[in-house]
Amino acid sequence: MPKINREKFKVWGNVFDEFTSRTIFKLISEGYFEGLESPISIGKESNLFSALGRSGRVMVKIYRLEACDFNKMYDYLKDDPRYTALKGKKRQIILTWVQREYRNLMKAREANVRVPTPLTIKNNVLVLEFIGEEENAPKLKDQWPEDPKKFFDEIVENISRFYRAGLVHADLSAFNILNFNEHPVLIDFSQATPLNNPRAEEFLERDIKNLCTFFEKKGMDVSREKVLAKIRNKKF
Helix, strand or coil: CCCCCHHHHHHHCCCCCHHHHHHHHHHHHCCCCCCEEEEEEECCCEEEEEEEECCEEEEEEEECCCCCCHHHHHHHHCCCCCCCCCCCCHHHHHHHHHHHHHHHHHHHHHCCCCCCCEEEEECCEEEEECCECCCECCECCCCCCCCHHHHHHHHHHHHHHHHHCCEECCCCCCCCEEEECCEEEECCCCCCEECCCCCHHHHHHHHHHHHHHHHHHCCCCCCHHHHHHHHHHCCC
């Protein structure tokens, strides 16, 4: 059975509990990847690794079962009509959080939003298309685009497509947008929520504020009001 070098990866967070290890072994045995290669990033709730898949690299996102902010997760889930009756169920909250990201990514792909293709999900582990070539694509915060206006307009179009599909990202920032060959790829969809969530428009406005503030600090002249109007007018 393939082994995970826990010493090699332990500095990236406590993700390799027995439950997670069994889940990873199961995914390896099913042929989704051969083994974890190297860590890509560490997040508040999950760690992201590259791995060798059937036809090239994939990304393996592992949500921590013990170190997550359950209250924050539940705060986002409780207003999402797709998920109810989770209060106090810590492990179920995390597993639902992962399922939610997978489901949101699938909806985004159906709406032609540029996101990593979700390949499979099992428990607290999500396997995704690798975004990059030899190295993973940098985040927008780390690589400013050559044509900022074009890049900004493409982000807004992707947000619009997602909105027309009935969803908002709810956690969009320069940390959650990749610059892959001068085109944006949106990532981290666990907080994305449908428009019938009573807080959906609040989340959309926060996303646009974060986006515009980042580009404004780089010297671009952008209008939050115009961006919001464009997105909302394209709803139907």
